[in-house]
Amino acid sequence: MITAGIDCGAKTVKVLILKDGRVIGKSLALAGFDTKAATEQSFNIALRGAGLSKNDIQRIVATGAGRLEAAFLAKEETTEVAADARGAIKLFPSARTVIDVGAEEGRAIKIDRNGKVVDFAVNEKCAAGAGAFMEAMSRALEVPLEELGELTLKSQRAVPMNAQCVVFAESEVVTLIHAKTPKEDISRAIHDAISDRIVSMVRRIGLERDVVLIGGVAKNIGFVNSLNRDLELEVKIPEEPEFVGALGAAILAAE
Amino acid sequence: MAQEVRTTGEYWRWTESRWNDPDIDWRKAKTITAGVDVGSVSSQAVIMVDGKIFATGNMRTGSSSPDSALNVTNWALEGTGMKIEDIHYTVGTGYGRVNVPFAQKAITEIACHARGANWIYGPTVRTLLDMGGQDCKAIHCDEKGKVINFLMNDKCAAGTGRGMEVFADLLAVPITKIGEVSFQIDEEPPAVNSTCVVFAKTEATGLLRAGWPKEKVIAAYCSAMAHRVAELLERIGVEKDFVITGGISKNIGVVKRLEKELGIETLKTDFDVQLAGAVGAALFAQALLKKHRSAA
Amino acid sequence: MIAHYGYKDASGEYFIILDTEKCDGCGACVDACRWGVLEVGVDPNNPFHEEPIVLVTEEHRNKLKYSCAQCKPVSDRPPLPCVSACPNGALSHSW
Numbered sequence: 001m002i003t004a005g006i007d008c009g010a011k012t013v014k015v016l017i018l019k020d021g022r023v024i025g026k027s028l029a030l031a032g033f034d035t036k037a038a039t040e041q042s043f044n045i046a047l048r049g050a051g052l053s054k055n056d057i058q059r060i061v062a063t064g065a066g067r068l069e070a071a072f073l074a075k076e077e078t079t080e081v082a083a084d085a086r087g088a089i090k091l092f093p094s095a096r097t098v099i100d101v102g103a104e105e106g107r108a109i110k111i112d113r114n115g116k117v118v119d120f121a122v123n124e125k126c127a128a129g130a131g132a133f134m135e136a137m138s139r140a141l142e143v144p145l146e147e148l149g150e151l152t153l154k155s156q157r158a159v160p161m162n163a164q165c166v167v168f169a170e171s172e173v174v175t176l177i178h179a180k181t182p183k184e185d186i187s188r189a190i191h192d193a194i195s196d197r198i199v200s201m202v203r204r205i206g207l208e209r210d211v212v213l214i215g216g217v218a219k220n221i222g223f224v225n226s227l228n229r230d231l232e233l234e235v236k237i238p239e240e241p242e243f244v245g246a247l248g249a250a251i252l253a254a255e
Numbered sequence: 256m257a258q259e260v261r262t263t264g265e266y267w268r269w270t271e272s273r274w275n276d277p278d279i280d281w282r283k284a285k286t287i288t289a290g291v292d293v294g295s296v297s298s299q300a301v302i303m304v305d306g307k308i309f310a311t312g313n314m315r316t317g318s319s320s321p322d323s324a325l326n327v328t329n330w331a332l333e334g335t336g337m338k339i340e341d342i343h344y345t346v347g348t349g350y351g352r353v354n355v356p357f358a359q360k361a362i363t364e365i366a367c368h369a370r371g372a373n374w375i376y377g378p379t380v381r382t383l384l385d386m387g388g389q390d391c392k393a394i395h396c397d398e399k400g401k402v403i404n405f406l407m408n409d410k411c412a413a414g415t416g417r418g419m420e421v422f423a424d425l426l427a428v429p430i431t432k433i434g435e436v437s438f439q440i441d442e443e444p445p446a447v448n449s450t451c452v453v454f455a456k457t458e459a460t461g462l463l464r465a466g467w468p469k470e471k472v473i474a475a476y477c478s479a480m481a482h483r484v485a486e487l488l489e490r491i492g493v494e495k496d497f498v499i500t501g502g503i504s505k506n507i508g509v510v511k512r513l514e515k516e517l518g519i520e521t522l523k524t525d526f527d528v529q530l531a532g533a534v535g536a537a538l539f540a541q542a543l544l545k546k547h548r549s550a551a
Numbered sequence: 552m553i554a555h556y557g558y559k560d561a562s563g564e565y566f567i568i569l570d571t572e573k574c575d576g577c578g579a580c581v582d583a584c585r586w587g588v589l590e591v592g593v594d595p596n597n598p599f600h601e602e603p604i605v606l607v608t609e610e611h612r613n614k615l616k617y618s619c620a621q622c623k624p625v626s627d628r629p630p631l632p633c634v635s636a637c638p639n640g641a642l643s644h645s646w
């Protein structure tokens with residue numbers, strides 16, 4: 001059976017094509033201001049990669065905050081929580097807690113051995129609890145987002161960051177820069193702050209091993225380190241963490 | 256009367272000014288008290304002589320709170336012959352309240368605002384909303400200006416002057432014009448959905464792309480802000496008379512929409528309401544001085 | 552006086568609400584809270600009230616949603632330690 005999962009996030013659209021449990025095509029595109037166009041584009045690239053045409057796909061399931069934008073392709077949809085859970089258990093059968101930090105939302109999901117959702121907590125509507133926080137901080141610090149995490153490795157000292165709002169934190173970062181605080185220490189403070197918020201969410205569902213971290217931020221070494229320190233364990237990270245939601249959707253489509 | 260006014264660039268937030276009453280002979284006074292309100296943006300000093308306002312000052316807060324407290328008080332007293340040493344009792348309030356070097360006591364702006372508003376507007380004031388540059392306070396008080404219920408929000412930029420500034424920058428409209436511009440529309444648009452300043456910015460960018468004129472986007476944001484503040488007020492209960500102080504009180508785009516949503520008009524005054532905190536502090540200083548003297 | 556300590560952001564309202572008339576500053580809630588959210592001190596909002604009273608610490612005031620998360624599991628939430636510890640019913644939470 002050939003199925004596709006489409007994950008329409010706030011910032012990116014991910015498409016993944018699955019044939020009998022094997023990934024045969026995938027693509028990631030920036031959502032920009034036209035999620036629908038981005039979805040179409042991403043879908044076509046994934047198809048081409050798999051050497052298929054649209055009619056070969058038997059079932060398509062969409063997920064993500066913007067999943068309604070994919071309605072022209074996917075007749076069915078599922079929640080991000082369900083998709084994350086299914087994708088994570090497929091990659092790590094030992095997973096019991098899944099953490100997903102998206103651009104506009106952070107999630108902690110507790111799952112059973114079948115990947116069924118037992119409980120979950122979401123940080124939403126406030127940018128301070130999601131990836132948008134780090135984007136804003138990278139702008140304030142004038143360090144590209146991809147380099148922000150790596151910078152923490154050089155940090156010598158933890159500096160406190162008090163502001164709990166993205167807008168006020170931007171000003172605080174500027175003040176810290178003026179006070180000649182090394183950028184690596186500020187970067188460490190930024191990652192510790194977001195990790196704190198995510199961990200408190202994990203505590204609301206009860207921490208259970210193994211913990212899997214998915215979504216784009218899983219590639220951020222600074223965040224991963226902060227998270228490991230706070231949770232006092234080592235989170236597991238899939239090879240392509242941003243595709244886990246799309247993978248879960250494709251798996252659900254095959255059922 | 257001696258008065259001096261200096262306009263600062265961000266006049267919507269405050270005007271630097273000072274005033275004194277030359278008819279009062281402070282040298283004969285029994286009580287001389289001061290209230291000094293050191294805020295994050297501006298600082299105010301009010302000096303009272305036997306319960307009457309003798310001098311006031313309102314200026315920008317510098318990088319150091321103690322210096323700002325000294326500067327604004329000295330500025331208020333300039334030319335009166337009175338010196339800080341002549342003041343019998345000083346209460347510090349505001350964000351820098353514990354850093355007023357010559358104050359005997361620090362009292363929060365919550366208590367001082369309520370007391371000050373009671374003095375400025377009269378005893379009918381029950382609900383007070385202070386929307387500053389970085390925080391938002393809602394206070395419910397009794398006829399004596401005593402706080403019954405309050406909340407203060409300085410965590411989230413939404414609903415503060417800072418949130419409005421972010422929008423003014425995004426749309427390249429001077430912050431002083433926001434209120435006016437928000438009424439240059441044919442029809443009131445629905446409010447911006449996102450409360451979070453960061454997400455509201457994204458939403459606004461989308462609306463502009465969808466062809467909304469600037470004015471309409473601003474109107475939609477002013478409504479969102481009014482709605483948010485109304486929700487905060489509901490937590491403490493809104494009762495007449497209702498007053499608004501702080502920088503946003505000068506933004507009619509938010510004030511008018513808030514009045515409409517609550518169904519209550521705000522009470523107005525000619526007095527510089529930015530002095531409310533300092534007036535309250537000076538009044539507390541008077542009461543505390545009395546208590547102090549009777550104990551001695 | 553009813554004091555609301557905490558905040559409202561776009562995700563919700565997070566206030567610890569204290570009835571200062573009921574609080575006698577015994578500190579039972581402070582002992583019950585393992586996370587250092589509460590403290591006993593002088594009421595900075597009422598200059599004429601000299602007896603000690605419970606306050607929410609500056610450190611936690613603007614992150615209560617996170618600080619109190621441990622006591623508020625998504626499912627099967629038990630009574631809050633601080634609220635149950637208070638013999639006078641002076642404390643409550645808005646969320």
Ligand code: SF4
Nearest residue numbers: 126165411451452561
């Ligand atoms: S606290 Fe800041 S980041 Fe959070 S909702 Fe408010 S404005 Fe947005």
Ligand code: SF4
Nearest residue numbers: 584588619622632633
């Ligand atoms: S809910 Fe828990 S963490 Fe929060 S104040 Fe009460 S005891 Fe402390």
